[in-house]
Amino acid sequence: MAGLRSLIPLGTRMRVRRWLDARAQNHAYHERAHRAEFFRRAWVALKFNGISGDYVEFGSHGGNTFGLSYQASRAVGLSPHLWSFDSFCGLPPQSLPADEHPAWIEGALATSLDTFDAICAANGIPRSAYTTVPGFYEDTIGGAKGEDPRFPRDVALAYIDCDLHSSTRTVLEFLAPRMKHGMVLALDDYFCWSATALAGERVAVDEWFGGQSRFRLAPYVQYGWHGMAFVVEDVSLFDGLPSGRASVWAGMERPTT
Numbered sequence: 001m002a003g004l005r006s007l008i009p010l011g012t013r014m015r016v017r018r019w020l021d022a023r024a025q026n027h028a029y030h031e032r033a034h035r036a037e038f039f040r041r042a043w044v045a046l047k048f049n050g051i052s053g054d055y056v057e058f059g060s061h062g063g064n065t066f067g068l069s070y071q072a073s074r075a076v077g078l079s080p081h082l083w084s085f086d087s088f089c090g091l092p093p094q095s096l097p098a099d100e101h102p103a104w105i106e107g108a109l110a111t112s113l114d115t116f117d118a119i120c121a122a123n124g125i126p127r128s129a130y131t132t133v134p135g136f137y138e139d140t141i142g143g144a145k146g147e148d149p150r151f152p153r154d155v156a157l158a159y160i161d162c163d164l165h166s167s168t169r170t171v172l173e174f175l176a177p178r179m180k181h182g183m184v185l186a187l188d189d190y191f192c193w194s195a196t197a198l199a200g201e202r203v204a205v206d207e208w209f210g211g212q213s214r215f216r217l218a219p220y221v222q223y224g225w226h227g228m229a230f231v232v233e234d235v236s237l238f239d240g241l242p243s244g245r246a247s248v249w250a251g252m253e254r255p256t257t
Contacts, residue, residue, distance in 0.1 A: 038223040039072035042184050047076045051182040053156030058171045060084040061109040063119030070125050082130040088113040098165035101194045137170040146177025161188035165200030172208040181234035190228035
């Protein structure tokens with residue numbers, strides 16, 4: 001391979017390297033732009049519709065979405081407290097077949113707590129504006145009650161970026177007593193499937209919402225190639241509507257005809 005590289009002029013190799021670097025930077029730029037636009041729309045809608053509550057994020061590797069949510073909420077005049085739930089040491093092991101994905105490698109996507117705090121400071125987020133909850137979800141929020149004083153009780157926007165099906169199920173169980181009409185639920189890996197499995201976050205959402213009858217999901221915004229956001233709706237508010245109307249707005253069902 002070294003011999004082959006020696007046959008390619010240095011100038012050509014440098015141009016190829018610059019092209020590859022530019023392509024990677026362009027991809028990262030568009031990914032950030034898609035997420036930024038989602039947060040802008042979400043916080044505008046939440047303010048306009050009078051939905052109160054904190055921002056809770058599950059999976060904060062890189063601190064990117066955390067900073068985007070902070071900036072977007074402040075831009076519309078809201079000051080929700082921000083919560084970051086993350087192991088700060090990477091992904092846990094795949095514990096179920098539904099967790100399997102070639103990109104979900106144990107220990108991958110790790111941002112240390114010190115690095116995360118430094119990123120927040122660089123993004124202009126004061127330390128008083130956010131709370132970190134370090135540790136794997138089964139150890140930190142597994143089995144937590146809705147009235148647990150350690151955690152937020154009122155949530156406006158929940159951003160789930162924990163990749164694994166098992167982690168997403170734990171997060172949804174944690175959010176269950178905090179679920180309310182009008183909040184926004186975003187799943188960063190909703191369209192991340194594999195050759196042998198469905199997207200773990202999507203399966204977890206289907207399972208949880210299919211197992212209860214109080215809430216439905218209304219599709220809100222798809223962002224990038226991977227993410228999907230929903231508005232949580234209280235089923236009781238559909239009482240009295242013509243038969244079949246409610247299913248039109250149920251994200252997990254097909255509209256009736």
